[in-house]
Amino acid sequence: MILSLTGALGALAATPEDAPHHLVLEAQARRIEVIARVTPSVVCIQDQRHRSGGSGVLIDAEGYGLTNFHVVAGMLDTRRGWGGLSDGKVYELEVLGIDPTGDVAMFRLIGRERFIPAQLGDSDAVRVGDSAIALGDPFGLSADYTPTATLGIVTGVHRYQWGVGNNLIYSDCIQVDASINPGNSGGPLLNAAGEVIGINGRISVNTRGRFNVGFGYAITSNQIKRFLPALRAGLLAKHGTLQATVAQRDGLVFTEVAPGGAAAEAGIRRGDELLRIDGVTIVSPNHFVSVLGTYPAGRHVWVEVRRDGEPITLVVRLDPIRPKLAVPFVVNQEVNLRQVRRVLRAFRTAIELHTGQVDTKSRRVLVERDVFDNAGEASIRREHYRITLDADGRTRMAELHDDGSTGRTIEYDETSAIQRARTGGASFELAAEEAMIYGSLFLMQRWSANSVEDVDLTGVAHVGGDALVWPAGTQHAADDGAVRAAPRREVEIIESPVFHSATARFAFDVNSHELLRIDVTDGPSGAQAVIELSGCPDTDGLVWPCIIDVRSQGRRYRETARAWEPSP
Amino acid sequence: MNVPAPRERSSPTSRSHVQEQWHSPEPQALACAIIPDFLSCKTPDMEGDRRCLNRWCTRWMLLAVTLPALAVAPVAFGSGFDRAIESATQRVVKLYGLGAGLQVGYGTGIVVSEDRLVVTVLSLLIEARTIRVTDFRGRRYEAQVMHRDRATQLALLRLTPSGEPQGIDIAKHEEMAPALPFFDLTRNVEVVPGDWVIAAGNAFKVAQGAEPVSIAHGVFSARIKLDARRRVKDFPYRGDVLVIDAITSNPGGPGSALVNLDGELLGMVGRLVTSNLTHTHFNYAIPRDVLAAFVRDAADPAIRSALARGKDRPDAVKRIDLGIRLARVGYKQVLPFVERVRRDSPAHRAGVRKDDLILSVNGRTVTDVREYDVRITSLSPDEPVDLIVRRGEHIVAIRVEPEDH
Numbered sequence: 021m022i023l024s025l026t027g028a029l030g031a032l033a034a035t036p037e038d039a040p041h042h043l044v045l046e047a048q049a050r051r052i053e054v055i056a057r058v059t060p061s062v063v064c065i066q067d068q069r070h071r072s073g074g075s076g077v078l079i080d081a082e083g084y085g086l087t088n089f090h091v092v093a094g095m096l097d098t099r100r101g102w103g104g105l106s107d108g109k110v111y112e113l114e115v116l117g118i119d120p121t122g123d124v125a126m127f128r129l130i131g132r133e134r135f136i137p138a139q140l141g142d143s144d145a146v147r148v149g150d151s152a153i154a155l156g157d158p159f160g161l162s163a164d165y166t167p168t169a170t171l172g173i174v175t176g177v178h179r180y181q182w183g184v185g186n187n188l189i190y191s192d193c194i195q196v197d198a199s200i201n202p203g204n205s206g207g208p209l210l211n212a213a214g215e216v217i218g219i220n221g222r223i224s225v226n227t228r229g230r231f232n233v234g235f236g237y238a239i240t241s242n243q244i245k246r247f248l249p250a251l252r253a254g255l256l257a258k259h260g261t262l263q264a265t266v267a268q269r270d271g272l273v274f275t276e277v278a279p280g281g282a283a284a285e286a287g288i289r290r291g292d293e294l295l296r297i298d299g300v301t302i303v304s305p306n307h308f309v310s311v312l313g314t315y316p317a318g319r320h321v322w323v324e325v326r327r328d329g330e331p332i333t334l335v336v337r338l339d340p341i342r343p344k345l346a347v348p349f350v351v352n353q354e355v356n357l358r359q360v361r362r363v364l365r366a367f368r369t370a371i372e373l374h375t376g377q378v379d380t381k382s383r384r385v386l387v388e389r390d391v392f393d394n395a396g397e398a399s400i401r402r403e404h405y406r407i408t409l410d411a412d413g414r415t416r417m418a419e420l421h422d423d424g425s426t427g428r429t430i431e432y433d434e435t436s437a438i439q440r441a442r443t444g445g446a447s448f449e450l451a452a453e454e455a456m457i458y459g460s461l462f463l464m465q466r467w468s469a470n471s472v473e474d475v476d477l478t479g480v481a482h483v484g485g486d487a488l489v490w491p492a493g494t495q496h497a498a499d500d501g502a503v504r505a506a507p508r509r510e511v512e513i514i515e516s517p518v519f520h521s522a523t524a525r526f527a528f529d530v531n532s533h534e535l536l537r538i539d540v541t542d543g544p545s546g547a548q549a550v551i552e553l554s555g556c557p558d559t560d561g562l563v564w565p566c567i568i569d570v571r572s573q574g575r576r577y578r579e580t581a582r583a584w585e586p587s588p
Numbered sequence: 589m590n591v592p593a594p595r596e597r598s599s600p601t602s603r604s605h606v607q608e609q610w611h612s613p614e615p616q617a618l619a620c621a622i623i624p625d626f627l628s629c630k631t632p633d634m635e636g637d638r639r640c641l642n643r644w645c646t647r648w649m650l651l652a653v654t655l656p657a658l659a660v661a662p663v664a665f666g667s668g669f670d671r672a673i674e675s676a677t678q679r680v681v682k683l684y685g686l687g688a689g690l691q692v693g694y695g696t697g698i699v700v701s702e703d704r705l706v707v708t709v710l711s712l713l714i715e716a717r718t719i720r721v722t723d724f725r726g727r728r729y730e731a732q733v734m735h736r737d738r739a740t741q742l743a744l745l746r747l748t749p750s751g752e753p754q755g756i757d758i759a760k761h762e763e764m765a766p767a768l769p770f771f772d773l774t775r776n777v778e779v780v781p782g783d784w785v786i787a788a789g790n791a792f793k794v795a796q797g798a799e800p801v802s803i804a805h806g807v808f809s810a811r812i813k814l815d816a817r818r819r820v821k822d823f824p825y826r827g828d829v830l831v832i833d834a835i836t837s838n839p840g841g842p843g844s845a846l847v848n849l850d851g852e853l854l855g856m857v858g859r860l861v862t863s864n865l866t867h868t869h870f871n872y873a874i875p876r877d878v879l880a881a882f883v884r885d886a887a888d889p890a891i892r893s894a895l896a897r898g899k900d901r902p903d904a905v906k907r908i909d910l911g912i913r914l915a916r917v918g919y920k921q922v923l924p925f926v927e928r929v930r931r932d933s934p935a936h937r938a939g940v941r942k943d944d945l946i947l948s949v950n951g952r953t954v955t956d957v958r959e960y961d962v963r964i965t966s967l968s969p970d971e972p973v974d975l976i977v978r979r980g981e982h983i984v985a986i987r988v989e990p991e992d993h
Contacts, residue, residue: 148673148800148803149669149670149673149803172805173669173803173805175802175803175804175805176794176795176799176800176802176803178799179794179795179799180796181794195794195802197803197804197805197834197835224791224792224794224838226792226838226839227690227839228867228868228869232835233835233838234804234834234835234836234838235791235792235794235802235838268797303726303797303798303799304726304796304797304798304799305796305797306795306796306797306799307796307797307799
C-alpha cells in the first residue's frame, strides 16, 4: 500500500518532457476565473417553505433571472419563493413569466440595488467537443449557496427531447456530459468564455435511478432570447407550430397538414417535400420538430418546399401550442406594467440618442407627405405639414399650402387625447380611420417626450415578443436557390387603446429599442392600418422617426421629416 | 408537430417535490450480466479478502498513475477532441432491432471494413427479423448477422443499402452507395493509462437519421481481466477489457467506438455489466486486438463452420449445462419450476421432468429462479449435481451426472 502510494507520488512529480505544462495551467486558470466570475450570478432556488428546488441564473442587474419552469411550477400559486446567492444571503424571489412548453421561467430577485448578471452567449456557435461548465446546486449540497461546478464537453447539438404532452419539450437543445444531477435544474451551462449558452434542465436516466449518466440537456440561450420579452412581461409564453407533420421518405415529406392550421393557411400541401426552415436544411423529422420548437407562436418563418420538382418559398405565421397547466395562469398586471415601463424608458433613451441635443419636450418638424397611387408604388401628390409638439404636451398638425396659407389643423391635447379638427374657422369630423392613425402617432410622440412616470398607462399592456418579417422584396435567394434567413427584427409589443375603439400594437426592437412598426385596428369598423417607422438613410438615422410609411385600406402615404428643430 | 419518433426516457433534474408527479417511475435495474466484486471487496463471505484488497490497491495505483497524465494530456481542452469526434461519429452506425422489456431495441455498431462489415455486441437486438441500420449520413441499410461468438460476446454484421424502390438492380445499387469510412483493424494502436478517450454511439438513441451520435469523454484507466463469473450470473467473456472513466454503460451504448485523440479505434464498448452488490455499472471496452481477432476468425471458414455447428471455441471456458430450462415470467422472481428438459441432456438422463419444482442444489435451498441461476453457475461443469425436487406430492432426490466430453 505504502509502496503504491509512493509510486503514485513519484508519478505525480514526473512531467514528460514534451508536455506543454504551462498551457494546461493557463487553461485551468482561465477556467477558475470563469467560474469565479459567474458564481455571483447563480441562484439556489427554494420554494416558500425553503425547500430547495433547483438553480437559476441572473441575466441583468435588476435581478431578473432564468430557471426551468419545472423548478417554479410549485410556486405558481403565490409566485413567491427564495433565491440564495453566493454572498450567503437569501433573497425574496418573484416568479414572472413562464414557458411551460420550453421548460423555462423567469424570476426576479428582490432586495439589492444591483445584482451581478451573467451574459447570454450565442448558442448557435456551440460545437460538439467544446468544453462546457455547469453551475448549480445539485442535491442541495451548498449550505452557503455557492454553486457546484461540473466540467464536461458538449456531446451533441441540435438535439430533440420529447416532452410530456405540450410541456417540457427540449428542442434544439445542447447535450453535455458534464455531471447534471437533481438540483442542477435551471442552472447555467457556460462556454469557455463564461457566457450562458444554455439552461440545464434535463437528463437521460437509465435503470440505475435519477442521476447523472453522462447525458444532460440544456435549453439553448438563443431559443430563450426569443421568449425573453414575454417572460419579462410576466406572460404565459407559447411556442409555435406549423400544424403539420413530416415523415422520412425519399427526403422529408409533409404527411399531414391540418386544415385551417398555419401551414395550410400559408399554402403548404400534403406531399410537399420540406427542404429548409429559415434557411436551415432539415435532415430528419426530429430535426423538423427541433427547429420549429424554438420559435414563439406568431412568429413568421420561411419554409422552403419542393413541389413537382420546383422549389417554393412560403412565409408561415406559426400557430400557438397550448401548454397544459393545472391552474390557469393569470397575468400579474403589476409585473406586466413594469415591463411596459422598461420598454418605454428604453425607447425614450433611444430617441434622445437619435435626436441628439434637441429638446424632446418641445419641438417642431416639417414633413413632406407623398401620397401614393392605388398600387401603392408611385407618388401622385405631395403635401406639406408642420407638426408642433409644445412643452405643455399639446400636439398640433397643420397642413401647409403652397401659397403659405394653412389648411386643415388637427390638435391633440395631452390629458384627454381628443382631437380638434379645423379647416379655416370651421370644425370638421376626422374619419375614424385617420383618427386612429394620428392617435397612434400621438401616443408615440407622448411616450417619446415624457418620462414614463408621467405617462398614463391605463389599458396599456405588454403582449410579448414577436418577430417581424419585412414585406416581400427583402427576401433574397442565393445562388443555390436557397432563401437565406430573411432580415428579421426581434421585437416586443406593447398594446394600447387608441381613441374610441381602436387598438394599436407598437413593435419595439428588442435590442435597439426603436419603435419599428405600429399596427392599428378598429374593432367595430374593422379598419386597419400599418405604420412603419424608420430613420433617414442620408442622416444616418439621426432624426428619428424620419420616415413614416402608412398603409391603410389599400391606400398608402409616406411622410418624411425635412426639418426638425426645437419649437419656438 | 406530432411526428412519430422514438420516445426517450429522460427526466427533469429538479429536486422539486412537484416534479415527482410526472416523472415516470424507474423500472428495476436489470443487466444482461453481473459481476460480483468489481467495486465491492467488503462482502463478508467472500473468500480471499486479501487478494481482493490487493486488486483494489492495484487499481488505485493505476488511477494514481493516470492523474499526472491527466494534467498534461490534452493541451487545448475543449477543442482537442475534434479529430476524435469526427473519426468516431462517422465510423459508427445506429442499429435498430428487437427489443423487449429493458432490453432496448437499439444499439451501436462499428464499421470495420470497406465492404460494410460491422462489429457489435451479442444482444437481443440482432435477433430481429430485420436489423435496420443508419449511417452518419442518414443513409439506411439492412444488416445480416454473419457471425456470432459467445466467448467474446461479439457479432459481425454485413450491411446492405435499403429503402430504395423495387426494380433496381441490387448490384448496381450497391455500387451507387457512397463508401463508408471504416476503422482499419490491421494496425496496432498503443494506449497508456491517462490517455484521453472519446466514446461515440447511439446511447439513449438521442440522435436520429443523419444527426451525429452522442459522445462521451474520459480517460483510459487500465487494461485488466474482466472476472465476472464467480458466484453470480455468468458473463462468458473472460478476456482483457479497457477500463474507462467515461460513463458508457447506458442503454444503446454497447457497440460504441472508443477512440483516442487521433481518432484511432482503441476498443468497443461491451455489453452492460452490473455489480449485483452495488448496482454500479462497469464502464469498459473490448480492446481493439480482441475485435481484430474476432473479425479475422470470422473470415476463417474452418473456425466459422465449427462455431456454426454450435461448438464453443477450443479456448472457450467450459460451462455447466444440465439441460434444464426453468419457467420465467417477465422479470419477477418466480419459483424454479422446470419448464423443459432437453432431450439427451444430463438432466434428462437423470430423470428430471417437466413441472418439477427444484427445492435445493447440492444441499442449498433455492427459493427462486435467480437463486437457482446463482447456485448452478458457481458449480464446476465436471462434477455431479445433487438436486432435490418436488414432484406432485413427492419429494425426489436426483443426482445429475455431468456430460462426458
